[in-house]
Amino acid sequence: MSVTIKDVAKRANVAPSTVSRVISDSDKISEKTKQKVRKVMEEMNYHLNHNARVLVQKSTQTIGIVMKHSANRSLHNPFFPEVLRGMSSYCHKQNYSLLLTTGNSEEAIYQEVVNMVQGKRVDGVIVLYSKKEDKVVPFLQDCNIPFVVIGKPQGERSRIMFVDNDNTSAAKEAAMYLIQRGHKRISFIGDEPEYQVVQDRLAGYYEAMKEHNLVIREEYVQNLSQNVEETRNVIEKMMNIPEPPTAIISSADVNAILIMSALRELDYNVPKDISIISFNNTIISQLSNPSMTSVDIQTFQLGFEAAKCVIESIQDTNMFTKSVIIPTVIEERDSTGYNKKED
Known part of the structure; x- marks a missing residue:
């Protein structure tokens, strides 16, 4: 026979309503009482009947x-x-x-x-x-x-x-980081332009470039779909223009890894020949070779x-x-x- 709230209340010498409040972690119950009731629940191997709770509370949790x-x-x-x-x-x-x-x-x-x-x-x-x-x-x-x-x-x-x-400010800060290190020809490579996050980061890039009167060439702004062949083609074409970028802002670490791989295939050294800063600071930014400078969005x-x-x-x-x-x-x-x- 399964253990009920009433059984727990009797063993703990408290009211059934107190047990219910302990289960819902109510602020009205002292920490000492909570510990006592939870200990009894564990001893009696009590498990909350979630289906019954859903019916009573009309909640799915x-x-x-x-x-x-x-x-x-x-x-x-x-x-x-x-x-x-x-x-x-x-x-x-x-x-x-x-x-x-x-x-x-x-x-x-x-x-x-x-x-x-x-x-x-x-x-x-x-x-x-x-x-x-x-x-x-x-x-x-x-x-x-x-x-x-x-x-x-x-x-x-x-x-x-x-x-x-604040993705606009974050991207502007990323561009400023590169500008302060002497980069003037900076590319922005997004992933899925229909999403607001990419639009906001692109806006931040534009703000920083315009504030410093830096040229934004049409070829510097690209979008990629996490495809190896597409990435290589886009990077190769961009690096073959008369004034290729010396730095790239990638809107996501995943794309940044593909960009870095494409540059390596084309015999460009990161960061000696070109710098890369990315977004999200996921685990792959730490494990890449070289490790990736990335905006930690928490x-x-x-x-x-x-x-x-x-x-x-x-x-x-x-x-x-x-x-x-x-x-x-x-x-x-x-x-x-x-x-x-x-x-």
Whole structure:
């Protein structure tokens, strides 16, 4: 016969309501009482019946996670496992689970979101991207379900809760870092231009270049799709123009690795011939050869704060819509150097 809350309360010599409050980690219960009740729960091998709790509280204790691509594709990028680790850390403290979309197309992902919300499979949603003409966020707004976006939202931002970096300032700082090291011919290579994060980083690059009256050649601004052959072709073409860049800003570590590999194949030395600074400061930036100077966007913290925002919104329906900006810092490594060439 399974152990009940009443059994635990009797053994701990407290009221059943006290046991319930300990389970929900209520601030109204002292830490001493919590420890005593939890010890009894462990001794009696008590396990919370989550299905019963869902029926009583009308809560799933689950947060839906909307990927911008299929899980298989997204998880190849070290950014996503790290942001999920941050979410999981906070959700675990609050006894929430995560439910990831797995669709292989934008429409399939959208339909999964519709199913999880209308099927009442989640209490709230975290959207891991921001882009124009996206159907997910307007749908979530219409449903009036708690949700948060990682990234700067499109449209009526005051009505949308989000967690982000100041990507424009971060990219401007990255460009300034190169300019201060004597680089004047600087390239910006993005990954997926339809996403707001890439647009913001490109804007920061433009700001820094214009402030210093530096020429922005059309060939210096490119976008890549994490394809080895495409990367080699783009880099080879760019390095063969009359005035090739002496430094590159990559909007993501994954692309930066491909860029570095292409430069090596073309007999360019990093950082002797050309410097590279990237974004996200994932594990691959530390393991690359040479190690990659990268803008640390604090990916874990982005995920942690997103989970915190959405769960707080679930628990307090009157909470004001808010935004959280996570600071960034440049982690200097071996892929950037001083430009000693004449420009």
